Amino acid sequence: xxxxxxxxxxxxxxxxxxxxxxxxxxxxxxxxxxxxxxxxxxxxxxxxxxxxxxxxxxxxxxxxxxxxxxxxxxxxxxxxxxxxxxxxxxxxxxxxxxxxxxxxxxxxxxxxxxxxxxxxxxxxxxxxxxxxxxxxxxxxxxxxxxxxxxxxxxxxxxxxxxxxxxxxxxxxxxxxxxxxxxxxxxxxxxxxxxxxxxxxxxxxxxxxxxxxxxxxxxxxxxxxxxxxxxxxxxxxxxxxxxxxxxxxxxxxxxxxxxxxxxxxxxxxxxxxxxxxxxxxxxxxxxxxxxxxxxxxxxxxxxxxxxxxxxxxxxxxxxxxxxxxxxxxxxxxxxxxxxxxxxxxxxxxxxxxxxxxxxxxxxxxxxxxxxxxxxxxxxxxxxxxxxxxxxxxxxxxxxxxxxxxxxxxxxxxxxxxxxxxxxxxxxxxxxxxxxxxxxxxxxxxxxxxxxxxxxxxxxx
Numbered sequence: 001x002x003x004x005x006x007x008x009x010x011x012x013x014x015x016x017x018x019x020x021x022x023x024x025x026x027x028x029x030x031x032x033x034x035x036x037x038x039x040x041x042x043x044x045x046x047x048x049x050x051x052x053x054x055x056x057x058x059x060x061x062x063x064x065x066x067x068x069x070x071x072x073x074x075x076x077x078x079x080x081x082x083x084x085x086x087x088x089x090x091x092x093x094x095x096x097x098x099x100x101x102x103x104x105x106x107x108x109x110x111x112x113x114x115x116x117x118x119x120x121x122x123x124x125x126x127x128x129x130x131x132x133x134x135x136x137x138x139x140x141x142x143x144x145x146x147x148x149x150x151x152x153x154x155x156x157x158x159x160x161x162x163x164x165x166x167x168x169x170x171x172x173x174x175x176x177x178x179x180x181x182x183x184x185x186x187x188x189x190x191x192x193x194x195x196x197x198x199x200x201x202x203x204x205x206x207x208x209x210x211x212x213x214x215x216x217x218x219x220x221x222x223x224x225x226x227x228x229x230x231x232x233x234x235x236x237x238x239x240x241x242x243x244x245x246x247x248x249x250x251x252x253x254x255x256x257x258x259x260x261x262x263x264x265x266x267x268x269x270x271x272x273x274x275x276x277x278x279x280x281x282x283x284x285x286x287x288x289x290x291x292x293x294x295x296x297x298x299x300x301x302x303x304x305x306x307x308x309x310x311x312x313x314x315x316x317x318x319x320x321x322x323x324x325x326x327x328x329x330x331x332x333x334x335x336x337x338x339x340x341x342x343x344x345x346x347x348x349x350x351x352x353x354x355x356x357x358x359x360x361x362x363x364x365x366x367x368x369x370x371x372x373x374x375x376x377x378x379x380x381x382x383x384x385x386x387x388x389x390x391x392x393x394x395x396x397x398x399x400x401x402x403x404x405x406x407x408x409x410x411x412x413x414x415x416x417x418x419x420x421x422x423x424x425x426x427x428x429x430x431x432x433x434x435x436x437x438x439x440x441x442x443x444x445x446x447x448x449x450x451x452x453x454x455x456x457x458x459x
Contacts, residue, residue, distance in 0.1 A: 056207035057090040058083075060200045062217040064090075065277035065291065069197045072281075073188070075178060077101050077116060078204040080171045082162075082180060084191060090210075095191075097184040100169055102176045105203075108145070111157040116176050117145045120281050120288045121199045123162070123192055131429055131453045137164020138182040139189055140453070143199055148309050148321030149286050152246055159451055162188070162199075195325075198290075200283050220280050223317055224289055224308070232273045234265035244311060244318035250408060268297040285312050293324065303327050340410045345436065348443045349403065349415065357398045359390045369437060369444035393423040411438040412446075419450070429453050 061072055064087045071094075074083045080100060083093040102108070102116035109115065121143040129138045140163035146155050157176065164182035173179070178201070180188065191197075223242070230239040240258050247254045265271070274294040281288045287310040295302045304326035310317040348367070355363040365383050372379045399420030406414040412435065419432040430452040437446045 054091060054207075055209065057210050057213055058085065059206040059208045059213060059216075060202070060282050061085065061090055062213055062220065062282055062287075063278055063280035065279040067277050068279045068290070069193055071191050071197055073192065073197060073199045074205050075099065075101070075116075075199070075201040076205045077105075077118075077202065082178065082184075082188065083205065084188065095187070097180050097188065098169055100165075100171055100173045100179040102174055103172055107155070108150075108157050108160070108176055109155045112175075113157070114175050116174070116178060116201060117143075117150065117155070117160055118201050118203060118284065119145070119147060119149060119286060120283050121145055121147060121201065123194050123197060123199065125431075126189060126194065127453050132163075133452075134166055136161070137166055137179075137185065139164050139185050141185070141189060141192070148248075148323075149311060152248075152311075152320055198279075198281055198288070200281060202283055216282070217280055220287060220289070220310075220317065221278065223310075224275070224278070224280075224291075227308075227319070228273050228275055231261075232271055234271060236262050236265055242319055244313050244320045247318075247320055249322050264297075270298060272296040286310070287317060340407055340413070342405055344443065345405050345413060345415060346403065348436070349400065349417070352445070353398050353400055356386075357396050359396060361387055361390060367445055369439065369446045372445060372447065374448050389423075393426075395424060397422040408435075412436065418453075 058074060060074060064072075068087070070087060072085045072087070074085060074093075075081070076083065080098065082097040082099045084095040084097075086094045103114040106115055107118035123141045124144050125142050127136075127140045127142075132138075132140055140161045142159070142161045145158070145160040160176055160178075162178045162180065162185060164185040165179050166182070169179065169181055227239065227242040230236075230242070236258065239261065240254070243254055243257065245254050247257065249257060252260060272295070276292045276294070278289065278291040281290075289308040289310070291306055293302075293304060293306040304324050306324045307322060308319050309321040311320045312318075352364070352367045355367065361383070364386065365379070368379055368382065370379060372382065374382060377385060397420075399422075401418045401420070403417040404415070406416075408414060415434045415436055417432055419430055421428050421430075430450050432448060432450050434448040435446045436443050438444075
């Protein structure tokens, strides 16, 4: 009898252990698929279509102008997600894409730190596969890092892109770029507009009640309205109180900006400033206001898009930087002709290219200012660098396209173009940017940078 009881007890114990083992196995499998849907370890909650609506909205999108961009792009580095929000529905993103960001945590601060920037940016260009090395996949969208806030904070580095990949996507696996699957980057690119669609990159996206967003938006809109009124009423002391002492715009710092606005206030009897289509975005300790600005004085009128970058100064928002992209401008003819001519710049670039392509070193160097710097080289080192390349290659062919000229002043401008460089079987493609200054009657190259879009080069 005792033996029967003992056998029954052993059988029950075995059944119990089998049940526990089976249960643990099922839970393990379920957990694996919850963490890595579709067999892609490391990505959580992958969604490629609209998710269920909720009562929270992103804290970053405070105000959205009626005729502003259709979409905003939000990057959550903690989740390794890119979220695409449509302006008429902030309760849920229209699309969510898996992404990969920098290998190291924190905001980008210097070159080669393998970190992804954190801030508010815009797409500045679009490169298709034929312009790209295989590492960039089928499409690339550069962003304007470092922006004015990054520069004020002393952050360096460059060349941050959203781009595709021809390899399996892995979390936190880039040098600092935001990488998506090829199909996803192409889908994203079809919905954004260069220089217009905002890109907000955060350690994590905070979701809040709409009432909280409205409250913060009201506070900031009031600041912007008071700034506008002080400017229009020519109250320069009040107007400058909205600016951080570290403010810069172009070549002007806080002091020069105040002197400039004081002169204009004395020059014109009336100033009229109108703001329309206001959007307000935030990220950590930065706020960006974007709006259409109409500025009128007797004899002058301008219309364009303005961006005001705010940072917290103690507990107050202050303007740290601003830029303006004119759409329409008109003024009374000047008494003397302007020193700046687009045609002169185009001719200058064409002659510079001819000297370079013809390997005429002395003529080529004559296009550069004495204080020129590029890639750590001064003018003399640059001359030696070009001399070595002239000795190395028998023939050169330089192609220039998509030339853009941005006037800084009558005596300075920024030039950018797509440069196709070919020499004895070697070739590369990249974006060349130059700062030109006028010395006497002649334009000179003060600095130049080159960013590859096809493969690395040291020409």
